[in-house]
Amino acid sequence: DGGITQSPKYLFRKEGQNVTLSCEQNLNHDAMYWYRQDPGQGLRLIYYSQIVNDFQKGDIAEGYSVSREKKESFPLTVTSAQKNPTAFYLCASSIGTSPLHFGNGTRLTVT
Amino acid sequence: AQSVTQPDIHITVSEGASLELRCNYSYGATPYLFWYVQSPGQGLQLLLKYFSGDTLVQGIKGFEAEFKRSQSSFNLRKPSVHWSDAAEYFCAVGAGNNDMRFGAGTRLTVKP
Numbered sequence: 762d763g764g765i766t767q768s769p770k771y772l773f774r775k776e777g778q779n780v781t782l783s784c785e786q787n788l789n790h791d792a793m794y795w796y797r798q799d800p801g802q803g804l805r806l807i808y809y810s811q812i813v814n815d816f817q818k819g820d821i822a823e824g825y826s827v828s829r830e831k832k833e834s835f836p837l838t839v840t841s842a843q844k845n846p847t848a849f850y851l852c853a854s855s856i857g858t859s860p861l862h863f864g865n866g867t868r869l870t871v872t
Numbered sequence: 873a874q875s876v877t878q879p880d881i882h883i884t885v886s887e888g889a890s891l892e893l894r895c896n897y898s899y900g901a902t903p904y905l906f907w908y909v910q911s912p913g914q915g916l917q918l919l920l921k922y923f924s925g926d927t928l929v930q931g932i933k934g935f936e937a938e939f940k941r942s943q944s945s946f947n948l949r950k951p952s953v954h955w956s957d958a959a960e961y962f963c964a965v966g967a968g969n970n971d972m973r974f975g976a977g978t979r980l981t982v983k984p
Contacts, residue, residue, distance in 0.1 A: 765915075792969060803876065803962060803974030804916075817970065851915055855969045858923075860906060863915035 763788045765864035767852050772869045774846075782837045782867045784852035791856050793835035797821060798849040798866075807850075810835055839869065846871045874899045876965050878975035885953050886983045893948040893978050895963030903965040905946040907937055910960045910977075919961075922946065933957070958982045 765786045774780045786793065792811045796804040806819030810829040824843025829835050839846045849868050853861040877896045885891055897903065904923050908916035920931025927939040937948045946963060960979045966972035 767915075770913075794969070801881070801976055803964075803976045804972075805974075806970070806972070809970045811970070819970075853915075853969075858904075858968070860918050860921055861916075861969055861972070863908075863917070865915045866913070868913070 765852055765854055765862060767850075767864035767867050770865070770867060772867055774869070774871050776871055777841045778871075779838055779840050780846075780869065780871075782839070782850055782852075782869065784835045784837065784864060785833055786835075786852075786854045786862075786864075787833060788854055788862060789832070789856070790854035790862070791832070792854060793829070794853040794855075794861065795819075795825070795827065795835070795837045796851045796853065798851060804851060807837065839871075874903070874965065874971075874973050876963055876973045876975040878961075878963055878978050880978045881976070882979045882981065884981040884983060887955050888952050891948075891950045891953045891957070891980070893961050893963075893980070895946045895948065895975060897944050897946065897963075897965045897973075899944075899965055899967075901967070902941065903967055905937075905939060906964040906972075907931065907935070907946075907948045908962045908964060909933075910962065912959075916962060919948070953980075953982055955982045955984065 768783045794809040795807040808827040810816035826838045852864040875898045907919040960977045963975040
């Protein structure tokens with residue numbers, strides 16, 4: 762079955778370390794997205810990519826970086842510059858005007 | 873600026889009772905409108921969407937929503953709630969997928 766795989770499900774890091782979250786899709790979707798979810802808040806867009814080798818900043822890109830070297834993959838790096846990195850991170854994809862299709866998320870805890 | 877408001881943070885209903893979750897939005901034109909559901913620790917699943925046409929849209933799991941332009945609302949309804957409907961529900965609006973705005977969510981608890 763096609764879908765989006767986010768790994769790992771839980772991730773723990775020490776403050777000051779960069780960490781990379783994986784997102785892989787086999788839906789043949791062109792566009793991919795990263796969202797951050799905090800308790801009591803809606804999802805906020807970090808970065809998105811509409812085609813390979815191109816990506817755009819979302820509303821809260823500071824302290825994050827991405828790459829899109831393959832259509833299937835859109836990894837997110839949370840850098841040490843991100844002041845409050847502990848959150849639930851969701852990856853999504855879409856094709857054309859279809860609604861967003863989400864992965865099951867990665868919960869990142871930084872101490 | 874576009875925004876989405878879900879006025880109810882938490883709602884409790886009895887199993888078998890009807891449900892209405894509220895969503896109000898602020899947007900320059902008629903946006904695309906969505907309702908998603910999220911179980912704890914999971915991603916979001918699309919319940920239904922409105923792009924144009926009939927203002928009453930049917931979704932999965934027996935849910936429906938009605939777009940009311942005059943009230944800038946897109947409320948989600950279900951005639952009879954099941955225990956498995958307990959989850960968090962998000963309303964989202966936007967002109968495209970890179971332009972989506974999500975509400976803060978409404979957590980639904982279902983009493984036996």
